[in-house]
Every structure is written in C-alpha cells, then in structure tokens.
Amino acid sequence: MIQDIAPWKLRIEYEPRTPAPEDFVFDFNREGLLLRQGESLSFPTLKEWLALPGEHGTEQLIFAFRLEHEEEKEREMRFFLVLRQPNCEIPVTEGWERLPAKALWGYGWGWPAFAGITAFHLHSWYSSRRFCGRCGCPALPGEKERSLVCPQCGGVEYPSIPPSVLVAVRDGERLLLTRYNRPGTPRYVLVAGYVEAGETAEQTAAREVLEETGVRIKNLRYIGSQPWGLSGTLSLAFSAELDGSDAITWDKEELSEACWMNRKDIPPVPNEESITMKIISAFRHGEW
Numbered sequence: 001m002i003q004d005i006a007p008w009k010l011r012i013e014y015e016p017r018t019p020a021p022e023d024f025v026f027d028f029n030r031e032g033l034l035l036r037q038g039e040s041l042s043f044p045t046l047k048e049w050l051a052l053p054g055e056h057g058t059e060q061l062i063f064a065f066r067l068e069h070e071e072e073k074e075r076e077m078r079f080f081l082v083l084r085q086p087n088c089e090i091p092v093t094e095g096w097e098r099l100p101a102k103a104l105w106g107y108g109w110g111w112p113a114f115a116g117i118t119a120f121h122l123h124s125w126y127s128s129r130r131f132c133g134r135c136g137c138p139a140l141p142g143e144k145e146r147s148l149v150c151p152q153c154g155g156v157e158y159p160s161i162p163p164s165v166l167v168a169v170r171d172g173e174r175l176l177l178t179r180y181n182r183p184g185t186p187r188y189v190l191v192a193g194y195v196e197a198g199e200t201a202e203q204t205a206a207r208e209v210l211e212e213t214g215v216r217i218k219n220l221r222y223i224g225s226q227p228w229g230l231s232g233t234l235s236l237a238f239s240a241e242l243d244g245s246d247a248i249t250w251d252k253e254e255l256s257e258a259c260w261m262n263r264k265d266i267p268p269v270p271n272e273e274s275i276t277m278k279i280i281s282a283f284r285h286g287e288w
C-alpha cells in the first residue's frame with residue numbers, strides 16, 4: 001500500500017531542526033508541488049531551492065519529517081515544508097515544474113509518492129490554519145511540537161486528521177460494492193464515510209452501510225488502517241457480514257450504483273496502493 005515504503009520508514013515526530021543544504025524542500029502553491037522536470041518524482045534540495053528566483057529563505061521552512069532506513073539507521077532523508085504567505089510565489093524556471101497534489105497519486109509508487117502526499121497533508125493543514133479560529137490573530141508554529149499557537153489568546157491547534165471508515169460487507173461469495181456518483185470515479189469501491197461526533201468507528205460502519213445501501217451488518221472485524229494525505233484523513237477498514245435481508249436501496253445522491261458482486265465477477269483492481277483496492281483484490285483472489 002502507499003505507506004509501505006520499505007526499506008524506508010516515516011519518522012513523522014516533530015523535531016525543531018535547522019535545514020541543511022542536502023535536505024529536501026516541499027514547496028506547494030495553488031498550482032501544486034515544485035518538482036524537478038522528469039519521469040519520476042524528484043524534490044528540490046534546500047541548496048537548489050534557495051538558488052531559484054524570487055524572495056524566499058530558510059526562515060519560511062518548517063521541519064516536516066524524516067525517512068529513516070530500516071537497516072542502516074544512520075541513513076536518513078530529511079524534509080522541510082515551505083510556510084509561505086499566499087502572495088509570495090516562486091516562478092517556475094527551466095528544469096522545474098509544478099504538479100497538483102492529486103497527480104502524485106499514480107505518478108509511480110514508493111517513498112517519493114508517499115512523502116509528497118504526506119507533505120501535502122501537512123501543507124493543507126498549515127495553510128488553512130494561518131489565523132486563529134477564535135480571535136483571528138495570525139497563528140505561529142509551535143516551537144517544540146507540531147502545532148499552531150495563537151500569540152494573542154493562547155489557542156493551540158494540532159494537525160487535523162479526521163477518521164473515516166471503510167466497510168467490506170460480504171454475503172457468502174458476494175461482496176457489497178458501490179460506485180460514487182461523481183465524475184472521475186468509475187471504479188467499484190467499498191462503503192465509506194466519516195466518523196461523526198459522539199460515534200464509535202463501529203457505529204459509523206453500521207450507519208454508513210445502512211445509509212448508503214439499506215442493508216444491515218453483523219460480525220464487524222477490524223482489518224487495518226491507512227493514512228490518506230490527499231484528503232487528510234485516516235481510513236479505518238473493517239470487514240462485516242450481511243445481517244438479514246440482502247435487498248439494496250442505495251443512496252442516489254451519493255452513489256451511482258450499489259450491488260452484490262460475486263467473487264468471480266469482480267474486475268481486477270488497477271493497483272493495491274489503497275486499502276480499499278487491497279481488500280477488494282484479496283476477496284477476488286479468495287483470500288478471505
């Protein structure tokens with residue numbers, strides 16, 4: 001899956017570090033992430049980024065994360081994020097391009113895609129919380145932890161990571177699949193939805209399946225989780241069994257289709273980078 005980047009391991013814990021010339025820089029703006037032009041994802045180093053035209057400097061950078069080599073602990077890559085004011089842009093010059101964050105998904109897998117998507121999650125949070133939500137004063141990054149602190153009222157915000165739930169409902173040899181009712185989502189997926197205030201993830205699973213498809217579930221089992229930086233969420237995946245009637249009444253506003261599909265009729269998935277596709281593929285191959 002997208003977060004499986006062995007032999008590298010994400011070390012997301014915040015460290016108040018000073019960037020070094022060989023460290024990597026994530027520079028997002030409205031057009032996307034600054035990358036070296038080429039076939040693969042390649043981020044500018046601090047040295048390269050500083051040499052680009054425009055007014056920018058290391059005071060705009062904040063530590064994002066490290067990638068640590070699992071076997072050789074002294075090998076690591078460090079990444080910093082640009083916290084830029086909206087009106088301060090770096091023009092794209094020869095040899096560089098900007099790619100929308102969504103395009104990172106599908107640009108080849110491995111640590112660069114996961115690093116770029118995780119950086120996008122951090123960028124989305126920092127850039128949408130530039131002002132304190134209570135008093136409107138410009139917020140400042142916390143010094144010892146990944147937070148935003150209001151110098152006026154003392155309010156503190158931490159990265160927003162709302163949990164969502166995925167449910168793979170089976171009835172014998174059949175799996176409950178849905179398709180979203182919006183352009184660009186032709187694929188079959190699993191029932192999914194956000195956890196609401198006051199709910200347990202288990203209650204969300206039962207509610208979302210009932211709301212989206214009209215069926216009830218039993219024997220809910222936790223499968224695993226996946227960070228999904230493009231939407232800034234954490235997906236919690238479950239399997240469940242049909243409880244009672246198999247009659248489907250799908251939510252026409254949200255879905256274009258919901259159906260029970262026999263194991264042998266499930267089309268191959270394009271990749272197994274998302275936990276949804278991995279679960280569907282495993283069912284298709286008779287692994288559960």
Ligand SMILES: [Zn+2]
Binds near residue numbers: 137151152154155
């Ligand atoms: Zn405030």
